[in-house]
Amino acid sequence: MNDAPTPAKVNLAEEFDRSGVGPVLKQLDDELIGLAPVKQRIREIAALLLVDNVRRKFGLISEAPTLHMSFTGNPGTGKTTVAQRMSEILHKLGYVRRGHLVSVTRDDLVGQYIGHTAPKTKEILKKAMGGVLFIDEAYYLYRPENERDYGQEAIEILLQVMENQRDDLVVILAGYSDRMNTFFKSNPGLSSRIAHHIDFPDYSAEELELIAQTMLQQMQYRLSESAVLALREYIPLRMMQPHFANARSIRNALDRARLRQANRLFAQKNHQLSRQDLMTIEGDDLRVSRVFA
Amino acid sequence: MRVTQGCFSFLPDLTDDQILTQVQYCLEKDWAVNLEYTDDPHPRNTYWEMWGLPMFDLKDAKGVLIELAKCRQLHGDKYIRLSGFDSSHGCESIRISFIVNRPAHEDGFRLERVEARGREQRYATRAYSLDRPEGKRY
Numbered sequence: 001m002n003d004a005p006t007p008a009k010v011n012l013a014e015e016f017d018r019s020g021v022g023p024v025l026k027q028l029d030d031e032l033i034g035l036a037p038v039k040q041r042i043r044e045i046a047a048l049l050l051v052d053n054v055r056r057k058f059g060l061i062s063e064a065p066t067l068h069m070s071f072t073g074n075p076g077t078g079k080t081t082v083a084q085r086m087s088e089i090l091h092k093l094g095y096v097r098r099g100h101l102v103s104v105t106r107d108d109l110v111g112q113y114i115g116h117t118a119p120k121t122k123e124i125l126k127k128a129m130g131g132v133l134f135i136d137e138a139y140y141l142y143r144p145e146n147e148r149d150y151g152q153e154a155i156e157i158l159l160q161v162m163e164n165q166r167d168d169l170v171v172i173l174a175g176y177s178d179r180m181n182t183f184f185k186s187n188p189g190l191s192s193r194i195a196h197h198i199d200f201p202d203y204s205a206e207e208l209e210l211i212a213q214t215m216l217q218q219m220q221y222r223l224s225e226s227a228v229l230a231l232r233e234y235i236p237l238r239m240m241q242p243h244f245a246n247a248r249s250i251r252n253a254l255d256r257a258r259l260r261q262a263n264r265l266f267a268q269k270n271h272q273l274s275r276q277d278l279m280t281i282e283g284d285d286l287r288v289s290r291v292f293a
Numbered sequence: 294m295r296v297t298q299g300c301f302s303f304l305p306d307l308t309d310d311q312i313l314t315q316v317q318y319c320l321e322k323d324w325a326v327n328l329e330y331t332d333d334p335h336p337r338n339t340y341w342e343m344w345g346l347p348m349f350d351l352k353d354a355k356g357v358l359i360e361l362a363k364c365r366q367l368h369g370d371k372y373i374r375l376s377g378f379d380s381s382h383g384c385e386s387i388r389i390s391f392i393v394n395r396p397a398h399e400d401g402f403r404l405e406r407v408e409a410r411g412r413e414q415r416y417a418t419r420a421y422s423l424d425r426p427e428g429k430r431y
Contacts, residue, residue, distance in 0.1 A: 098352045119345075126360070130353025168355050 010054050019053070021046055021092045028085050032078055033214065034207040041198050042082075042089065049093040064167050066195040067095065070138075070184070071174040073200025076248030079174045080136065082200075086172065087132035096170055098130035106140040109154040117150040121157045128169050138173035139183035155187060162193050203246050205235045212250050216281070221258065226283025237291045253289065260285040294401030296334045299374060299390040309358065312375070312393055316354035324377035324388055325349045326357050330368040332430040334399070334420050344368075347378060361393060370396050370431045396431035 016022060025046065028039060045067070052062040067090065071079040084101055091099025104124055111117040125133070135141070143149040162171050173190075175183070177199065184191035203211065212231060216222060223231060238249055261281050265273060297303055307315070319326050326348050329341035344364045348357060357375070364373055373394035376387045400421035407415040422430040 097355075100352050126348065126356030127350055127352070129351070129355040129359075165355075168353075 010057060012050065012054065015050060015054055019050060019092055019094075021050070021089055024085065024088050024092060028082075028089075031214070032081065032085075033210045034203050035078060035082070035200065038078075038082060038198055038200055041196065042086065045196065046089060046093060049090075049095055053094065064095075066166055066193065068162055068166075068171045068194045069173070069196040069198060070180065070194050071172060071198050071200060072177040072180045074176060074202055074246060076246035076250075077200035077202065078247065079200055080134070083132065083134045083172050083174065087170075090132065090170060096131055097168075100131040101134055102128040102131060103134045103136060105136050106151065109135070109141065109158075110150050112150075114150075117153045118157060121154045125157070125161055125169070129165075130168060132170045132172060134172045134174065137175050139175050139179040142183055142186060144186060155190065159189055159193065205239065208235050208239075208247070208250055211247050212254060215251060215254055219254075219258075220279060221254075221281055222279050224280050224282050227257075227281050227286055230283040230286040234286055234289065234291060241291060253286075256289065257281050257285045260288055294399055296336075296372065296392070296395065296399060298336060299376075299392055301391045306395070307391070307393065312361070313354045313358055315389075315391070316357045316375070319377035319389060320351055320354060320357075322377070322379070322388070323381070324379050326351065327376050327378060328357075328360055328364050328373060329376070330364060330371045330373045330394075332371045332396075332427065333423060334372060335402075335418070335423075341372075341374065344373070365394055369394065372396070398431070 025043065028042065032039070048065060052065070055062040069086075071083065073079055080103070083103075087096065087099050087101040090096045102124065108124055109117070109121045111120045141151040141155055143151055158171065161169070173180070173194070209231060212235075213223075234253065235250070238244060238253065243249075258281070264282070264285065265271075265277065295302075301307060316326055327346075328344035330344055331338060331341040345360060348360065351357065361373070361375070371394070372392060374390055374392045376390035379386065379388040402418045402420050405417045405419055407417060409415045
């Protein structure tokens with residue numbers, strides 16, 4: 001390793017091109033709307049890893065940084081989607097060896113009887129080696145109301161691996177902000193081992209509209225002019241309602257609109273349908289929603 | 294006497310790095326890697342004790358090495374072998390198998406002559422270590 005001649009100068013832009021991270025970051029920008037602070041943080045992490053790689057070429061010490069993360073945010077703000085991209089980015093930068101994502105919840109880690117938890121958790125950790133372990137709704141691991149709960153055991157094993165095998169896997173804990181905060185408060189050891197606490201902000205009405213457009217494009221639908229107006233009215237109304245889950249609510253609304261569109265087309269049986277008819281969602285398809293009531 | 298069975302057994306013992314590379318090869322072929330141990334070195338002893346379950350759905354060899362380290366901690370004085378099971382249709386059996394751990398001192402085998410009916414002479418090989426009870430052989 002040390003025999004390799006140290007280059008006199010290195011062009012960071014070239015290194016960046018060679019790593020293949022550029023396209024992934026660009027995809028992240030294009031496909032995910034909003035989330036400015038999240039993207040900013042991912043860029044920073046990518047920059048750090050890239051500079052570390054270059055430092056290594058010059059023979060400078062670059063200790064593997066801790067990259068365990070926590071993603072907090074309201075439902076439907078894109079935590080899982082970003083986690084998937086994250087594993088790809090970390091793989092491209094050579095931080096994790098395989099770059100696969102193992103997504104688990106409490107059920108996959110915690111056993112049902114004494115002595116069942118440790119093997120179960122270790123099994124999952126083995127599968128996640130060389131990749132990213134994504135623990136969704138991580139606060140369920142800790143149940144303070146039951147002191148004999150086996151979740152604590154899983155947390156202890158996780159802690160040990162997070163500390164000792166930092167170069168083998170990256171752990172991402174995700175969940176809703178308020179409950180994650182109490183979770184971290186009651187498990188200070190966990191909180192201090194996580195280097196990046198990333199908060200996912202709620203989407204604004206304009207961002208949600210853009211998201212709706214992208215989703216429709218992927219499903220090969222389009223909105224008529226009246227439907228665009230209806231959607232613009234619909235989103236702020238839906239945001240006021242209880243159980244609003246950002247992008248997920250929008251997806252559900254669009255699914256219901258598709259249902260109504262299909263029903264409408266079916267009602268006019270003898271009508272000859274064109275490609276346009278099949279693709280277009282009319283304003284009325286949206287306006288029937290109970291949100292407008 | 295050095296027991297030779299499975300792949301690589303005429304080579305010097307594999308280092309952990311070499312084992313890692315072999316395991317990664319197995320995983321890339323979608324084989325399930327399995328660990329077994331025994332203290333009866335006879336070549337006809339094919340059914341060794343399993344160390345846990347075969348490891349399915351692994352992506353990275355490091356997970357197997359963690360298990361191997363744990364197995365060595367408990368059974369470091371026995372033979373441990375690692376095998377790759379190919380579950381694809383038409384094969385459904387072991388594709389690769391090699392010894393990853395052996396006792397510090399291998400006693401070897403003796404040849405036993407047994408008088409049979411008439412003037413017939415039968416032979417058997419028997420490991421010296423089998424003279425001692427299971428668990429105390431090495």
